[in-house]
Amino acid sequence: MIKEEKNIEAKPKEKNKTPIIEIKDLHKTFGKDNTILKGVNLTVNKGEDLVILGRSGSGKSVTIKCIVGLIEPDQGEINVFGENILNISKKELNEIRVKIGFLFQSGALYDSMSVRENLAFTLRAHKRDLSEEEVEKEVIEALESVGLGDAIDKMPAELSGGMRKRIGLARTLILKPEIILYDEPTTGLDTITSREISELILDIKHKQKTSSIIITHDMACAKMTADRIMVLKDGVIHAEGTYEELEKDEDEWVRSFFE
Numbered sequence: 570m571i572k573e574e575k576n577i578e579a580k581p582k583e584k585n586k587t588p589i590i591e592i593k594d595l596h597k598t599f600g601k602d603n604t605i606l607k608g609v610n611l612t613v614n615k616g617e618d619l620v621i622l623g624r625s626g627s628g629k630s631v632t633i634k635c636i637v638g639l640i641e642p643d644q645g646e647i648n649v650f651g652e653n654i655l656n657i658s659k660k661e662l663n664e665i666r667v668k669i670g671f672l673f674q675s676g677a678l679y680d681s682m683s684v685r686e687n688l689a690f691t692l693r694a695h696k697r698d699l700s701e702e703e704v705e706k707e708v709i710e711a712l713e714s715v716g717l718g719d720a721i722d723k724m725p726a727e728l729s730g731g732m733r734k735r736i737g738l739a740r741t742l743i744l745k746p747e748i749i750l751y752d753e754p755t756t757g758l759d760t761i762t763s764r765e766i767s768e769l770i771l772d773i774k775h776k777q778k779t780s781s782i783i784i785t786h787d788m789a790c791a792k793m794t795a796d797r798i799m800v801l802k803d804g805v806i807h808a809e810g811t812y813e814e815l816e817k818d819e820d821e822w823v824r825s826f827f828e
């Protein structure tokens with residue numbers, strides 16, 4: 570039944586642009602006058618990876634924290650799956666948040682728990698009625714999807730920076746999110762490990778059909794993962810385009826990211 574309905578709605582590929590996240594006129598000031606966002610507008614379509622570039626402190630993290638309700642904006646609209654999350658109940662917001670994975674910069678694993686326990690803990694916190702066997706199966710599947718099936722019995726202290734990132738990603742994936750927000754996924758990693766993480770982001774998009782926002786200043790990561798890039802400057806989206814378009818943008822400031 571559901572499949573048939575989907576078929577009816579299917580549109581030609583180039584026209585198939587369903588907005589998954591739509592941010593309209595987003596404003597945020599901290600304290601009395603530390604104005605960070607001055608009317609951000611952006612859209613992420615289904616199946617798309619959007620990269621956000623911007624100088625340090627320009628409000629990139631603030632923007633994506635607004636999407637999951639970690640920061641409350643002063644003004645604007647944030648539509649996720651067609652619902653304005655600023656106008657819904659806590660219960661409705663929680664239902665939407667479960668579908669959004671957030672990969673924090675730090676990875677934030679629990680150091681006293683093994684990899685298995687870290688993942689199982691997250692899964693149980695959201696799906697209380699799973700059996701031991703189901704939890705174990707999901708944990709293994711999530712670890713395999715980041716290429717770390719072998720690390721299941723390791724403690725976080727035994728993992729390299731790249732492995733911690735992957736485990737953090739596995740923990741995000743175990744909840745089967747439809748949207749993943751990546752905050753600086755390759756920061757602090759060496760070039761080769763960064764590349765592996767960027768490949769993984771791409772792989773996840775294709776295999777799990779997720780839509781994502783990726784904040785990065787790793788231009789190799791941006792080049793590999795971005796369907797579109799937006800550049801945040803002075804509280805608004807200053808430029809938008811593909812990697813190839815922005816690389817030769819007429820604005821020197823925009824081009825400077827690509828040098």
Ligand SMILES: Nc1ncnc2c1ncn2[C@@H]1O[C@H](COP(=O)(O)OP(=O)(O)O)[C@@H](O)[C@H]1O
Pocket residue numbers: 599603605623624625626627628629630631632
């Ligand atoms: N929770 C907060 N409380 C007060 N000010 C904040 C908070 N989060 C961010 N800011 C302010 O917003 C600015 C932009 O932050 P952020 O979005 O983290 O920058 P970036 O673009 O580097 O991710 C910070 O420099 C800080 O002045």
Ligand SMILES: [Mg+2]
Pocket residue numbers: 629630631752
């Ligand atoms: Mg940040």
